[in-house]
Amino acid sequence: MKTLSATLLLALATLSLPSFADNDMAIAQPWTRATAPGAPAAGYMTILNRTGKADNLLDVSGSFAKRVELHQSLSVDGVMKMVHQREGVRIPAGGELVLKPGGYHLMFMALAKPFVVGETYSVKLGFERAGVIEVVLPVMAFEHGTEMAH
Numbered sequence: 800m801k802t803l804s805a806t807l808l809l810a811l812a813t814l815s816l817p818s819f820a821d822n823d824m825a826i827a828q829p830w831t832r833a834t835a836p837g838a839p840a841a842g843y844m845t846i847l848n849r850t851g852k853a854d855n856l857l858d859v860s861g862s863f864a865k866r867v868e869l870h871q872s873l874s875v876d877g878v879m880k881m882v883h884q885r886e887g888v889r890i891p892a893g894g895e896l897v898l899k900p901g902g903y904h905l906m907f908m909a910l911a912k913p914f915v916v917g918e919t920y921s922v923k924l925g926f927e928r929a930g931v932i933e934v935v936l937p938v939m940a941f942e943h944g945t946e947m948a949h
């Protein structure tokens with residue numbers, strides 16, 4: 800039994816999927832990107848719903864920005880637009896929500912100061928069922944993700 804638990808822990812560590820005992824909503828690979836002065840920032844991660852019930856990501860907050868919104872980038876007639884997800888985003892039981900450049904993302908507006916590579920920022924994700932989960936986003940270099948999309 801000891802060997803089994805050690806293997807499981809190692810597997811979890813390797814996948815960098817911390818498990819949340821309280822609600823079992825798991826967050827993988829959170830990150831954000833360095834910004835130019837005055838520019839907004841975007842946050843990315845994968846949220847895995849292991850609670851056994853569908854949930855809604857309703858709101859997001861962070862003390863480093865005046866406004867934080869949940870957006871979806873969409874191509875409308877060949878033009879990329881960002882749509883504020885005012886009703887939140889549903890995550891089915893056993894499903895995942897991928898926040899990535901060009902798709903769903905967290906939008907951080909009116910930053911207290913530009914994001915610099917190597918810093919970390921803490922955001923609070925508010926779920927309808929699972930409650931509030933705090934996630935730390937490391938700031939990566941601009942080239943880390945796709946350019947021209949957030």
Ligand SMILES: [Cu+2]
Nearest residue numbers: 870881906949
């Ligand atoms: Cu956006």
